[in-house]
Amino acid sequence: METNFPRHWMWSEAFEMLARAERMHRQFFQPPSSPTSATWEPPVDVLETERAVLVLVALPGVDLGEVKALIDGDSLMVSGIRTYPPEMRTAIIHRLELPQGRFERRVRLPPGRYAAIHRIAFNGCLLITLQKSEVRNG
Numbered sequence: 001m002e003t004n005f006p007r008h009w010m011w012s013e014a015f016e017m018l019a020r021a022e023r024m025h026r027q028f029f030q031p032p033s034s035p036t037s038a039t040w041e042p043p044v045d046v047l048e049t050e051r052a053v054l055v056l057v058a059l060p061g062v063d064l065g066e067v068k069a070l071i072d073g074d075s076l077m078v079s080g081i082r083t084y085p086p087e088m089r090t091a092i093i094h095r096l097e098l099p100q101g102r103f104e105r106r107v108r109l110p111p112g113r114y115a116a117i118h119r120i121a122f123n124g125c126l127l128i129t130l131q132k133s134e135v136r137n138g
Contacts, residue, residue, distance in 0.1 A: 037102065038079065038101075038102045038103055038104035039099065039100075039101040039102055039103070040099035040101065040102075040103050041103060041104065041105045042057050042058050042059055042078070042103055042105055043057075043058045044056065044057050044058070044078075044105060044107050046107060046109075046110075048110050051131065051132055052129050052130060052131050052132055053109060053110055053112075053114070053129075053130040053132070054127065054128070054129055054130075055076055055078075055107055055127070055128040055129075055130070056122070056125050056126075056127050056128075057078050057105065057125060057126045057127075057128065058124065058125050059080070059082070059124065059125060059126050060098070060124035060125075061082055061098060061124075062080055062081075062082045062103075062126075063080075064119075064121045064126050066080050066081065067079070067080035067126055068080060069117070069119060069126070069128055071109070071114065071117070071130075072106075074108060074109055074111070075106045075107060075108050075109060076106070076107045076109055076128065076130070077104070077105075077106050077107075078103075078104070078105045078107070078126070078128070079102070079103065079104040079105070080102070080103060081101065081102050081103070082098070082099065082100050082101065082103065083100065083101075084100060109130070112132055112133070113132070113133040114130040114131060114132060114133060115131045115132065115133040115134070116130075116131040117129070117130055117131070118131070
């Protein structure tokens, strides 16, 4: 009986895990298929009050004046781009956690009609307020 079986099994498992990690890395870190395709999605919070739906989109480092937000059917579409500041373009990279490039996020809205849309910058986020249309009884 082979006495090295556990060691060979462990190496086999380790190599398989490395190969799986490399496949995942290639899958998630591919260049975009076209310059207009989105490469990441920002996180969002959606809250509803009696009079409005609030959508908070986390966009630190993004010029909020360049962000597009529009209602498309039953969803809110938010899109834009995050680019490195000029100083960072020639810097040595030690860690990158904030995604760069085009982003797009489609958020399903609660059912209803909206009369007005307001946008404000809020602590590195874009706060989009969708005022509900008044429902008249009678």
